[in-house]
Amino acid sequence: MAGAEAATPAGEDPLGDLLQRLVQTGQRQLQATAGSVSLVDATGDRYAKVAERGTSCRLGRTLGLEQGITGQVVSRRRPVALATYADVRVGHLAGSGSDRGHSTAE
Numbered sequence: 785m786a787g788a789e790a791a792t793p794a795g796e797d798p799l800g801d802l803l804q805r806l807v808q809t810g811q812r813q814l815q816a817t818a819g820s821v822s823l824v825d826a827t828g829d830r831y832a833k834v835a836e837r838g839t840s841c842r843l844g845r846t847l848g849l850e851q852g853i854t855g856q857v858v859s860r861r862r863p864v865a866l867a868t869y870a871d872v873r874v875g876h877l878a879g880s881g882s883d884r885g886h887s888t889a890e
Contacts, residue, residue: 803835811837822854831858 803821811819818838822831830848833841841852849855853872856864866872 800835804837807835807837820854822858824849824858831855 807819807821810816816838818836820833820836820839820841822833824831825846828849830846831854832846833839833843833854836843847855849859853864853866853869856872
């Protein structure tokens with residue numbers, strides 16, 4: 785067998801599709817404007833955003849837990865609410881976007 789990628793036809797990602805549906809369902813149920821799913825690596829010090837809707841992160845990119853609001857949520861192991869996204873001390877999103885001035889909770 786050539787590997788796991790040979791088992792999935794090009795253009796189909798069953799896990800990715802499932803995670804996107806999970807985000808959409810959660811977003812609808814919570815009446816949220818955005819949602820995402822991130823996975824933490826085995827060492828517990830990095831995460832990767834694997835599904836999102838209404839956010840502007842790059843999927844699959846790994847980040848340290850000190851980065852972004854998702855890193856804060858994972859580090860604290862509880863929800864985080866901010867008056868504005870600009871309150872995130874170390875982030876990975878551009879500071880000039882229109883979303884930076886809005887309140888956020890994750």
